[in-house]
Amino acid sequence: MEITTEKDSKYNSLEKMPLLEILQNINNEDKTVPLAVEKALEQIEDLATIVTEKMRIGGRLFYIGAGTSGRLGVVDASECPPTFGVPFDLVVGIIAGGDNAIRRAVEFAEDDREQAWEDLMEFDINEKDVVVGIAASGTTPYVIGGLQKANDHNIATGCIVCNAKSPVAAEAQYPVEVIVGPEFVTGSTRMKAGTAQKLVLNMLSTSVMIQLGRVKGNKMVDMQLSNNKLVDRGARMVMSETGLSHAAAAALLKQHGSVRKAVEATKK
CATH class of the missing domain: 1.10.8 (Helicase, Ruva Protein; domain 3)
Structure with a gap:
């Protein structure tokens, strides 16, 4: 596979650029992300459909990922209860290396193919649930292993990746592939790839919650009154x-x- 997220930036000598030019170029790259997401709308629809179906029979949504991707999953999961008034364990974000990895990178945690399934088993995962792997590169062993095990146990699987024809997407029954191309800073997938993943996560969880009746009109009628x-x-x-x-x-x-x-x- 061609890992476009690791290709050289089309910009060079970044350290010599005037500040405004740096900002303009980052902004120009960011503008391309929603267009890339638009091309994946049908894939997002398929994934949102199966998540909704599973939740209607008592299932849950699990995100698994490492690094930036894992953190984005944790953020989306943690915002569902206050926004939509759902139980805290309806949408669960799991990051390679555990909760400590949310703030500080845990070395080589993403390279363990077995750990994701062990992490999922702590939640008594079952056939009603859906596991979505989040990986910008689409090559993260932690995510690949988790999806493989979920498939083996007849659990629906999806993914959000930013490269075409990746090993992660090959394991997902409902893959979402948002091809954003090279980053402004070569390989820094917290930038365009991270933005793309955040947009897809927003769309996924919000559309599912709307379908489950957690929004009335356009209002968050079940939100937690926490401040x-x-x-x-x-x-x-x-x-x-x-x-x-x-x-x-x-x-x-x-x-x-x-x-x-x-x-x-x-x-x-």
């Missing part, structure tokens, strides 16, 4: 739906604990 900003946002949602004053809406929200329940209480 004053969110309480105020929730109160304004209740006001919009019910016509109540802000004070009355806030009191109703406090009583019932969610926008959905507060609005439903006014209809009884």
Whole structure:
């Protein structure tokens, strides 16, 4: 396979560039990422469809990855409960090297083909679940091994990669391939590749949650009320739906604990 994410940058002598030129060139490269994602929309649709189907029968979504890719999976998983009010273990992000690797790289953790499955087994993974491997290169042994084992146990598998015809995509039943090309800094896949993966993760989890009824209209009616900003946002949602004053809406929200329940209480 051709690993385009490792190809030389089309820019050179970066250290000699004026600051504004550096920023302009990074921005120009970043502009190409949404177009690359657009080409993978049908693949993303297939992956979102199977995740939704599995969640409707009690399944969960697991992300596995290493380095930047693993961290992005952890971020997306951790944001689902506060955004959509789902249980903390419905979407799970697992990073090679464990939670310590979120802040500090764990040497050679990504090279262990067996560890991902061991990590998944700690969650009693089963045939209702979906495992999505995230790997910019598409060659990460940790991810390849995890997907292989999941396939062996009849568990649905997907991936998000940034190179064509990769070993990771070959193992995934529902591959998403977003080909972003060489990075501005050669091989620095936290840049365009990381941005592409983040966009796909946003689309995947958000579209699944919408299909599961976790959004009403265009509002996060099940969001957790974990700070004053969110309480105020929730109160304004209740006001919009019910016509109540802000004070009355806030009191109703406090009583019932969610926008959905507060609005439903006014209809009884």
